[in-house]
Every structure is written in structure tokens, then in C-alpha cells.
Amino acid sequence: MSQAQPNIASEAFDIAIVGGGLVGASLAYALASQDWRVAMLEAVAPRAASQPSYDDRTLALSDSSCRILAGLGVWPALADSATPICQVIVRELEGPARVVLDPAEHGLEQFGHVVEAREFGAAIMGLLPTLESLQMFQPASVTELEISDSGARLAFDHDGQARTLSARLVVGADGAASFVRKAVGIGAGHHDYDQTAVVCNITPEQAHNGRAFECFTPSGPMAVLPHRGSRCGLVWCLSNDEADDKLAMGDEEFLAAAQARFGNELGAFLKLGRRSSYPLREVRAVADTADRTVVLGNAAHTIHPIGAQGFNLGLRDVAVLAELLADAQRDGTDPGDESLLTAYHDWRAPDQAETMGWSDTLARLYANPGAGARLARSAGLVAHRLFPALRRHTAARAMGYRGRIPRLALGEPLT
Ligand SMILES: Cc1cc2nc3c(=O)[nH]c(=O)nc-3n(C[C@H](O)[C@H](O)[C@H](O)COP(=O)(O)OP(=O)(O)OC[C@H]3O[C@@H](n4cnc5c(N)ncnc54)[C@H](O)[C@@H]3O)c2cc1C
Structure with a gap:
């Protein structure tokens, strides 16, 4: 890291993306085909182990997310490390209910793919430096943001140097504790689920x-997701005390506990990778736009991982904003224009509200040990087993095909 320097000259951009995590980096890449001058500022140094977005978590990407990534040209860099989801089995471990969701029922070969967040980070961070229209500042932590009628001014610390830049549109993709969201006065509701997700890789005896x-x-809830080769990604949501207990166990003891909970559907659990843990909470911004500002991804909606929807929802935010910005460039509109912000909000609000509501309902229902909640869970699964229309509705939602669908998710070009 270099010594602190006096302020150096401010640079002018069209769009400043604050946060280069899963969502911010995807947006930076999505804007590559447009002529905007884009800055992306990411607080954590490249390839740092502490980068919060590109860690051990396993990401289930919906069919629409895979199409968006293909449309952006990111998919070729991910394809080798992605594992197709050929069937989804939803079951209650201490009850009889079990539903099998089959992609063929929806005219698809697979529901989506599983990718490790770390591999996604390596792929996209390898692509971004090749873009001429993008300037990356990393490590660069944004510490001040002022918005005026004509534009925004951001102050940040870039590897020890105090710097500023201006932009016509600021995008807050800076996570659940978003500095941008707070700086522009967008409030947020918080709910702590008092649960922790324990995440690791396991290798079961039988092929997934x-x-x-x-x-x-x-x-x-416990999710077991197919991975490359014979490995599976385990996401086990537990009360905080139970999670502490599981994290303190030796490997053999943990494998036995996970096996006892999951059962024998994949045979014996043989090997275990490194365990990591995530406290689970919901953060719901009361608005997703303010003057010359959009907040998206976790900054707008941090959700429980039960439905595997967080990044999928954030990618749909990216696809819509990129589409509106492509249209604005064609029409010669200012990227921070109020009409664009209103169009973004009107398009995204229904999907965000519905996806957040669905994930929150599932999280609360499946964390509730009461008899009433158990009955509701079993009834829900039985209804899904009996009614193909209900299965199609749930699958369409999980695959990201509800409401107005952005061009990228339809397989159409952005510009
Ligand atoms: C256990 C678990 C499993 C999950 N599984 C799935 C799944 O299967 N499918 C799915 O779709 N989603 C899943 N998710 C959700 C997914 O991880 C999130 O939706 C995703 O990480 C959101 O990315 P983001 O870029 O919005 O935010 P973040 O990942 O929080 O990234 C924010 C970035 O902003 C940077 N930053 C913060 N402040 C500043 C600042 N002031 N200046 C500059 N940079 C800043 C940070 O360093 C960080 O890189 C899961 C989440 C968890 C916890």
C-alpha cells in the first residue's frame, strides 16, 4: 500500500458503481457494450481472502440468470466450473412430504446451474480489466457522496490516496450495510432471523x-447442491446456538450430524471441506432510487438464502438497469435522469417485493417448529405434488420468469 497523498485531480464519469461484489461487477460488465464512461470502486483489494462476495458460498443460478450471464458474454468463463441442476427434490425430513421438480415439465433440460461464488469472482474479475470503457479503483472505499442537480461527487480512499470523482449516475451495489443507501437518505427495515447458515462442501458416497x-x-432448512465431480455444496441454516455447536465440532462429528439430518439419499457422507458461517438477516430498503442514484443487489434487498434467490434477484436488477441505460444512450438521455430512475423502480419493484416476500415467508415457516406451521408446510408440499399448475408457478418464480422479463433473460441482445 502506498503512503497517504494529497488530493489528486477529480475525474468525470457517466456512471459510478460503488461495490465490485457479485452484483456491482456484473453491472460493470453489462455496461461494456455501451459507450458510457464507467467507474467501479471496490473497497477490498483484488484477490483478497477477505472479499465478502467471492467466498466459499455455493450459488444456485436460475435459468434466467444463466441466460443473462450468457447474453453478457460471462458464461464462457464460468461454463467449465458450472454444474447443471437436473432435478430439484423438496422434502420434509421428519415428515412424509416430498416433491420432485423436473425441468422437462417446463420444457427445459435443467433448472439452472450451481457455481461457487469464489469461481464467479475469479471469472468476472479476470474479464473486467479487459474493458476499455471501465476504470476500476480497487481497493477504494467510498467515504463521501454529494448529489446535486447536475451530478454526484464521490470521495474515496484509493490505496492510501484521497481522491474524488464525479458521475451523472451513482449505483450503490455496496452490500447490506450500503454506504450509498445511507448517504442518499434511503431508509431500510432490518429483520434478524436469529439463524446462521453453515456452508461447506461434502462428498457423498453416491453420485448426485x-x-x-x-x-x-x-x-x-438444509440444501444440498450438486457440484463438479462428486462434491456437493451443503447450506445448513440453524439457530445461532446450534450453528455454534456445529462449527465447534470436529470433522467426523460434523459429518455424522449432517448425515443424521439429511439421511441416506446420497449414501454415506465421506469427506468434508472447510466450514464457514453467515448470520442470516433481511435488509429491505424502503426505496431503490433517489436523485441520480440507484441501489441494487444486497444494498436494496438482502434476503434469507432459503430460496437461493439473492444473487438471482440482483442479476435481474442488473439486466433491467443495463437495458434502460442502453435505451437512454440510444435516445441521448442523461443516465441519471428522473425518467430513467422512475422506469427502473416501476419495473423492478414488483419482482423485488414478491421475491423478498416469498423468501421471508419460507424462512419463517420453515424455522417454526409449531404444529400449525408443520401442517402448513406438509400441505404446501402435498399441493405441489398433486397440482402441476402449482409446480409450474413455483418453478417459474424460482427460475426468474415472473413479471416483465428483461431482454437479456429472453436471450435477446442488450443493444
Ligand atoms: C449462505 C448463503 C448462500 C447463498 N446462496 C445463494 C444462491 O444459491 N443463489 C443466489 O442467487 N444467491 C445466494 N445468496 C445471496 C448472494 O450471496 C447475494 O445476493 C450476493 O452476495 C449479493 O451481492 P452484492 O454484490 O449485492 O453484495 P455483496 O456481496 O455484499 O458485495 C458488496 C461489495 O461492496 C463492497 N463495498 C462495501 N462498501 C463499500 C464502499 N463504501 N466502497 C466501495 N466498496 C464497498 C464490498 O467490499 C463488497 O465487495 C446466498 C447468500 C448466503 C449468505
Whole structure:
């Protein structure tokens, strides 16, 4: 890191993206085909182990997310490390209910793919430096933001140097504790689920054959996702005390506990990777736009991972904003114009509200050990088993095909 320097000259951009995590980096890449001058500021140094977005978590990407990434040209860099989801099995571990969702029922070969967040980070961070229209500042932590009628001014610390830049549109993709959201006065509701997700890789005795399992247990949901080769990604949501307990266990003891909860559908659990943990909470911004500002991804909506929807929702934010910006450039409109911000909000608000509501309802229902909640869970699964229309509705939502669909998710070019 260099010594602190006096302020150096401010640079002018059309769009400043604050946060280069999963969502911010995807937006930076999505704008590559447009002629905007774009800055992306990311607080954590490249390839740092502490980068919060590109860690051990396993991401289930919906079919629409895979299409968006393909349309952006990111997919070729991910394809080798992505595992198709060929079947989804939803079951209650201490009850009889079980539903099998089959992509063929929806005219698809797979529901989506599983990718490790770390591999996504390596792929996209390898692509971004090749873009001429993008200037990356990393490590660069934004500390001040002033908005005026004509534009925004951001102050940041870039590797020890105090710097400023101006932009006509500021995008807050800076995570659940978003500095941008607070700086522009957008309030947010917070809910702590008092749960922790314990995440790791396991290798079971039997091949997963592309099956993803979403299991509901009296102490919280457990997902087992197919990975490359014979590995599976385990996401186990537990009360905070139970999670501490599981994290303190030795490997053998943990494997036995996970096996006891999951059962024998994949045979014995043989090997275990490194465990990491995530406290689970919901953050819901009261608005997703303000003057010359959009907040998206976790900055606008941090959700429980039970439905595997967080990044999928954030990617749909990216696809819509990129589409509106492409149209604005064609029409010669200012990227921070109020009409663009209103169009973004009107398009995204229904999907954000519905996806957040769905994830929150599932999280609360499946963390509740009461008899009433258990009955509701079993009834829900039985209804899905009996009614193909209900299965199609749920699958369409999980695959990201509800409401107005952006061009990229339809497989159409952005510009
Ligand atoms: C256990 C778990 C499993 C999950 N599984 C799935 C799944 O299967 N499918 C799915 O779709 N989603 C999943 N998610 C959700 C997904 O991880 C999030 O939706 C995603 O990380 C959001 O990315 P983001 O870029 O919006 O925010 P973040 O990942 O929080 O990134 C924000 C970035 O902004 C940077 N930053 C912060 N402040 C500043 C600042 N002042 N200046 C500059 N930079 C700043 C940070 O360093 C960071 O890089 C899961 C989440 C968890 C916890």
C-alpha cells in the first residue's frame, strides 16, 4: 500500500458503481457494450481472502440468470466450473412430504446451474480489466457522496490516496450495510432471523446426478447442491446456538450430524471441506432510487438464502438497469435522469417485493417448529405434488420468469 497523498485531480464519469461484489461487477460488465464512461470502486483489494462476495458460498443460478450471464458474454468463463441442476427434490425430513421438480415439465433440460461464488469472482474479475470503457479503483472505499442537480461527487480512499470523482449516475451495489443507501437518505427495515447458515462442501458416497435437495427440518432448512465431480455444496441454516455447536465440532462429528439430518439419499457422507458461517438477516430498503442514484443487489434487498434467490434477484436488477441505460444512450438521455430512475423502480419493484416476500415467508415457516406451521408446510408440499399448475408457478418464480422479463433473460441482445 502506498503512503497517504494529497488530493489528486477529480475525474468525470457517466456512471459510478460503488461495490465490485457479485452484483456491482456484473453491472460493470453489462455496461461494456455501451459507450458510457464507467467507474467501479471496490473497497477490498483484488484477490483478497477477505472479499465478502467471492467466498466459499455455493450459488444456485436460475435459468434466467444463466441466460443473462450468457447474453453478457460471462458464461464462457464460468461454463467449465458450472454444474447443471437436473432435478430439484423438496422434502420434509421428519415428515412424509416430498416433491420432485423436473425441468422437462417446463420444457427445459435443467433448472439452472450451481457455481461457487469464489469461481464467479475469479471469472468476472479476470474479464473486467479487459474493458476499455471501465476504470476500476480497487481497493477504494467510498467515504463521501454529494448529489446535486447536475451530478454526484464521490470521495474515496484509493490505496492510501484521497481522491474524488464525479458521475451523472451513482449505483450503490455496496452490500447490506450500503454506504450509498445511507448517504442518499434511503431508509431500510432490518429483520434478524436469529439463524446462521453453515456452508461447506461434502462428498457423498453416491453420485448426485445433478440433483439438488431442499430439505426442511424442524430446526431449519438444509440444501444440498450438486457440484463438479462428486462434491456437493451443503447450506445448513440453524439457530445461532446450534450453528455454534456445529462449527465447534470436529470433522467426523460434523459429518455424522449432517448425515443424521439429511439421511441416506446420497449414501454415506465421506469427506468434508472447510466450514464457514453467515448470520442470516433481511435488509429491505424502503426505496431503490433517489436523485441520480440507484441501489441494487444486497444494498436494496438482502434476503434469507432459503430460496437461493439473492444473487438471482440482483442479476435481474442488473439486466433491467443495463437495458434502460442502453435505451437512454440510444435516445441521448442523461443516465441519471428522473425518467430513467422512475422506469427502473416501476419495473423492478414488483419482482423485488414478491421475491423478498416469498423468501421471508419460507424462512419463517420453515424455522417454526409449531404444529400449525408443520401442517402448513406438509400441505404446501402435498399441493405441489398433486397440482402441476402449482409446480409450474413455483418453478417459474424460482427460475426468474415472473413479471416483465428483461431482454437479456429472453436471450435477446442488450443493444
Ligand atoms: C449462505 C448463503 C448462500 C447463498 N446462496 C445463494 C444462491 O444459491 N443463489 C443466489 O442467487 N444467491 C445466494 N445468496 C445471496 C448472494 O450471496 C447475494 O445476493 C450476493 O452476495 C449479493 O451481492 P452484492 O454484490 O449485492 O453484495 P455483496 O456481496 O455484499 O458485495 C458488496 C461489495 O461492496 C463492497 N463495498 C462495501 N462498501 C463499500 C464502499 N463504501 N466502497 C466501495 N466498496 C464497498 C464490498 O467490499 C463488497 O465487495 C446466498 C447468500 C448466503 C449468505
